[in-house]
Amino acid sequence: MYKKEGDRSYKKEPELKEYYVHPILRTFLENSGNYQLLTDALKKPSLQTKELVDQAFKEFYSEMRLVKYISSLIHYSSIDFDRKQRKIRNKAQLILDQPLSEDKENTAIKDLIPAANSEPSSLLEEDCNTLEDLATTSALYNSIRSLTEKERSVLTWHFIHGLTDTEIARKTGVSQQAVTKTKRNALKKLKRQLQAM
Numbered sequence: 001m002y003k004k005e006g007d008r009s010y011k012k013e014p015e016l017k018e019y020y021v022h023p024i025l026r027t028f029l030e031n032s033g034n035y036q037l038l039t040d041a042l043k044k045p046s047l048q049t050k051e052l053v054d055q056a057f058k059e060f061y062s063e064m065r066l067v068k069y070i071s072s073l074i075h076y077s078s079i080d081f082d083r084k085q086r087k088i089r090n091k092a093q094l095i096l097d098q099p100l101s102e103d104k105e106n107t108a109i110k111d112l113i114p115a116a117n118s119e120p121s122s123l124l125e126e127d128c129n130t131l132e133d134l135a136t137t138s139a140l141y142n143s144i145r146s147l148t149e150k151e152r153s154v155l156t157w158h159f160i161h162g163l164t165d166t167e168i169a170r171k172t173g174v175s176q177q178a179v180t181k182t183k184r185n186a187l188k189k190l191k192r193q194l195q196a197m
Contacts, residue, residue: 027064028056028061033056034053034056034057035051037052037053037056038053039055040052042182059064085164129156130152130156131144131152131155131156131159134144134159139194140194142193143189144190144195147156147186147189151183151186151189153172154168154182154183155186155187157171157172158183165179166179175193
C-alpha cells in the first residue's frame with residue numbers, strides 16, 4: 001500500500017520538520033507520491049497544489065481509519081469468539097470427561113472404561129456375551145446389574161454386537177424410537193448411579 005522508500009527526515013529537509021512530529025504524517029510521507037506532493041506544495045504554493053496534498057491526505061487518512069477499524073473488529077471478534085467457545089466447552093463438557101461426583105473431582109467416567117490398548121475384538125474373543133463381562137470395576141458391574149433386563153438387552157445388542165438402533169428394533173419387534181429411548185434412559189441411569197458412588 002504505502003511503501004517506504006529511503007529515510008526521509010527533517011534533518012535533510014528542515015522545512016518538513018513539523019510534519020515528522022506526528023506519526024500519521026510521518027507514515028503519510030513515507031509514500032514517495034505523497035512526499036513529492038508535499039514538497040511541490042511547499043516549493044510552489046498554490047491553491048491547486050494545496051488541494052492535491054489535502055485530497056491525498058484525506059484518502060490516506062480514510063484508508064488508515066478503515067484499516068484501524070477492521071483491525072479492531074478482527075481483534076475483538078476473535079476475543080468474543082474465544083470467549084463463546086470457552087463458555088461452550090465449559091458448559092457442554094464431554095460426558096466422559098465430567099467428574100463422577102462433586103467429592104470425587106479426580107475421577108471421571110472415562111476412568112472406568114478399559115485402557116485404550118485393549119482392543120474391542122480381544123475383549124469379545126474372551127467370551128464376553130453380556131455387559132457385566134465387560135465391567136472393569138465393581139461400581140460399573142453393580143450399575144449394570146441395576147438396569148432392567150430390557151435396558152441391559154438393548155445395551156448388549158448395541159455395544160457387544162455392534163447393532164444400530166434400527167437393527168435392534170427389527171430383532172426385538174419394537175420401534176426404533178423405543179430402542180433409542182430405552183438406550184438413552186439406560187445410559188442416563190448408569191451415569192446417575194456412577195456419579196452417586
